Amino acid sequence: MSDVIVVGAGVVGAACAYYCARAGLDVTVVDRGPVAGGTTGAGEGNVLVSDKEPGPELDLALLSNRLWRELDRSVGGFEFEAKGGLVVAETDHVRRRLTELAAEQDVQHETVPAHALRDLEPHLADDLAGGVLYPQDAQVQPMLAAARLLQNGAGKHRVREGGALHLRLGVTVTGFVRSGERVVGVRTDHGDLHGGAVVNAAGTWGGRIAALAGVDLPVQPRRGFILVTEPLGEPLIRHKVYTAAYVTNVASDSADLETSAVIEGTPAGTVLIGASRERVGFDRTTSPPVLARLAAQAVALFPALRDVRVIRSYCGFRPYCPDHLPVIGPDPRAPGLYHACGHEGAGIGLAPATGHLLAQLLQGHRPDLDPHPFRPDRFQAEESR
Missing domain, CATH: 3.30.9.10 (D-Amino Acid Oxidase, subunit A, domain 2)
Structure with a gap:
């Protein structure tokens, strides 16, 4: 049993896994394909602040920009270019x-x-x-970035004094395991995986994963x-x-x-x-x-x-996502389920900040940024008005 199960081995899922492992949590990453086999593998690697309007996404981008530079020093190997x-x-x-x-x-x-x-x-x-x-604008090689974050969180490259990180590729999530109303794992075509929490980092397929838990995300x-x-x-x-x-x-x-x-x-x-x-x-x-x-x-x-x-x-x-903001944080409609998806074309740039905030929320710590603008149930609130 893992502390956290992350669905998705793209760069956002890799960042969530990395920061959770660094915080001492045991993490299992599940993906139906290879590392960076979806949107991440088709990205340019943009790490931008220039295209963000003032507001929550720009704040997230500035935090992420700083974290990418820290990762370049501590992890490296993903062609970080501070080109502007x-x-x-x-x-x-x-x-x-x-x-x-x-x-x-x-x-x-x-x-x-x-x-x-x-x-x-x-x-x-x-x-x-x-x-x-x-x-401050920069670029990374996105596939290398995802692979290096996962590699650094597992095996001999494991985050110093951190938790363990396990990778399960070629495994398709087909549903969720529940204890009462709480999500306590995922059902897969290779059997059930149990965890203290599940993070939906499935990128473009984030809405479909959410639907398996009975919640709506308009991704x-x-x-x-x-x-x-x-x-x-x-x-x-x-x-x-x-x-x-x-x-x-x-x-x-x-x-x-x-x-x-x-x-x-x-x-x-x-x-x-x-x-x-x-x-x-x-x-x-x-x-x-x-x-x-x-x-x-x-x-x-x-x-x-x-x-x-x-x-x-x-x-x-x-x-x-309709409001052009990612979905980050716990879903009150499905306790135990967290989301880290819906970043549109900014997922690579925003990945470290997303993973960092998710790790803080999972530990019950006060996050560095206010997560309220990214809450998963905000679309439901808009529909009810």
Whole structure:
């Protein structure tokens, strides 16, 4: 019997397991597939504060940004790059709005006039109106991050003086074990697993796991495509660079297709090109028109990419919640069940703070941030009004 069972071996589940093990709890992580086999494996690895509006998610992002840097020092091995993010504007009106947003966010930033953009990114298009530089923005390799957090919490790399961490892959959760009204474990296709608490960190499938416990979480898949270029001999892009439309798309409620230019390099020399958003269920069908639009937007922002070949594309599903906030904490409708899902496209960036807060809540400690905005039953409260 474990103290905590975590459903999901993506980066959020890995972070929950890591921080619980570090706190001295015995943890079992269950996933029907491999480590990072879902949304995490299809992510870019964004660790952003620049795209968050002032409020609870930005507070969570700032905590997570600090924790990622601590993890880079204590765990490492996941290609953490403190590269900074550059948000660019195509018109003076958009530039003014970006500057206003940066002031409202009250985070580290630097307003960049049009003539100084190429000092930061020499290959940028020359018709931009300016931008804002966010030094705290960073990037990780998401699959490595999930694997390293799990590895560091188990075996010979186990967290010093912490609890044990067990990994059960290829095991599908089919229901919950209860003692009265309380959740005390999970039913799986390999038998029952018992625990003091269960954490739903199933990402895009978080709503389906919650439904097995008889509770409703409105987590829906929001599909996105990414293009990957051939490795370049010399780095072409220094920062994570994106247009202001990306901020708007992140906050959008539309189910229709939305795209914006999001471009960055990797340590392997490739360039990642995004981003698209659309709610089409779990349809993985490749859409050539969407890929063509992403490529055209990338070339408009960095004309030098016109002569670079794309070698592959892939898609993933962001776990979308209607209010664009993750679901974190105990579910009063199913005592013993906790949630850590619904982060949409910010799960990788917000993973450490989510795991840290979950571990504090499981121990009955006062959390570093107020968890009330992320409470699992908030949607039910909205419906009853």
